Amino acid sequence: MTSLWLARHELPPSDPLDRLDGAEDIIVGAGLTGLVTALLLARAGRRVAVLEARTLAAVTTGNTTAKLSLLQGARLQEVQHRTTQRVARAYLDANRAGMDWLTEFIGDAGVPMQRRQSVSYAATDNGAALIDREYRVARSLGLPVTRLADAGLPFPTRAAIGLADQAQFDPLDVALALAAELRTLGGTIHEGVRVRGAKAGRPVVVHTSVGDVTGSTLTLASGTPVLDRGLYFAKLEAKRSYAASYAVNGPLPAAMSLSVDQPTHSIRTTPSDDGGELLLVGGLGHGVGRHPSPASRVAHLDEWTQTHWPGARRTHVWSAQDYESPHGVPFVGHLPRGRGRVYLATGYDKWGMANSAQCALTLAATMLGELPDWARVLHHRITTPVALARGLGMGAAVARHYATGWAGALRSLPADAPREGQGAVGREGIRLVADSCVDGTRHRVSPVCTHMGAILSWNDQEKSWDCPAHGSRFTADGCRLEGPACRDLRRK
């Protein structure tokens, strides 16, 4: 499923591998985090190389909904509840710094961006209580949100708050502009290069699919970190959600909106190629590999959109995942046992536009100079009992999925070949097989995740094998797509 953003743009060619020689800073991942970090370092005169397993912005950045906002649903109360008011304030300051950097870059680069009011709304009584709390927490942190009598949506709402002058854009426009400036400063982007491991010596040696690469520093901007040091995969919950664009006859909402009720619905518009506007609807998230039928989520998204914008015609549909930390604040800085030369940034929980820029600012400041005050507060936060309990809950869910996955895999594989677009896991004699059929071709691979051995589950929307433990994903024929796994599945 190709996103509206990726479908709209042609990507420039990858840089030749011989230009990797002499790079000082190696960045893994050409999403927003990797590109902003790379550009900040290149602007400081460093020679930067970005290694990207797939193509520019191919993963979450190219499949986001790209709302850039300091009002993030009910996030501020969540961060404050899981940490402290001081940390929540620093989180807000960090996001403001990230947003300011990104909007200035977008303005300077001449990239189209629309200023919009950001709205959090509720359609239920429980949601209305969340809205009320978010209003009070936001105001106590100095964010000038206002209560709205009318959310400007074509259905009734129980409560809504708004924040003026936030922004939305096409994330590929931004990724391409970042890549272009990086290249003018001598930086390089190497696509189709998968990082498989690293030794944090002097120099850092990075093991990749095209051989070893060396540098003074290594930054993992790979979504979830692709090195297991620090066990970040166990401290993050991978969540997948859906988005679709629609051509609509009739009025479209003026604001960017997000429901605080579950399941969430995210709404914005975007300029269309014919000079009009498209409606974008997203949400309906769940743990990666933990929903029996992701295709049914898309059907739900279509149905919900048709109910509220009758006659809406879907033009594109896509899905992506992001990672949540137990305390609701991103992990950023040195990777443990990386000898001060390996860095990471992750855990934006679907608020990665401002957060990836603020983490990039933190990473560049860590490497080049003084950390801003907000970064110090975020770095020295303590783990509260609430965050600890959330982390334990995440661990318990992973253990449950290991157990149920293996119990299911030990049952016999159905005798019949899977139907088109379907997949099944089971035992054939003593072998475990993940059997699927995509575009008329049958694929048989190992159902055991190459990261840490959980049993994969079939994603009937993306036609992929998804891991319910830590979110790795593989194509039907076993190629690694994303997540902490570094190796492909064994083919049967």
Ligand SMILES: Cc1cc2nc3c(=O)[nH]c(=O)nc-3n(C[C@H](O)[C@H](O)[C@H](O)COP(=O)(O)OP(=O)(O)OC[C@H]3O[C@@H](n4cnc5c(N)ncnc54)[C@H](O)[C@@H]3O)c2cc1C
């Ligand atoms: C459906 C959805 C909607 C969202 N909407 C919003 C929104 O409206 N506003 C907002 O603020 N945030 C939103 N987010 C969150 C935001 O999109 C992400 O947080 C952000 O794009 C993450 O950027 P990133 O660079 O960290 O990760 P990515 O864009 O995923 O980049 C990581 C890159 O690393 C590469 N990589 C991974 N492993 C390796 C390896 N081993 N070797 C080499 N390369 C590797 C990947 O191929 C990938 O290109 C949304 C997220 C989702 C899922």
Ligand code: FES
């Ligand atoms: S991603 Fe860790 S076991 Fe699959």
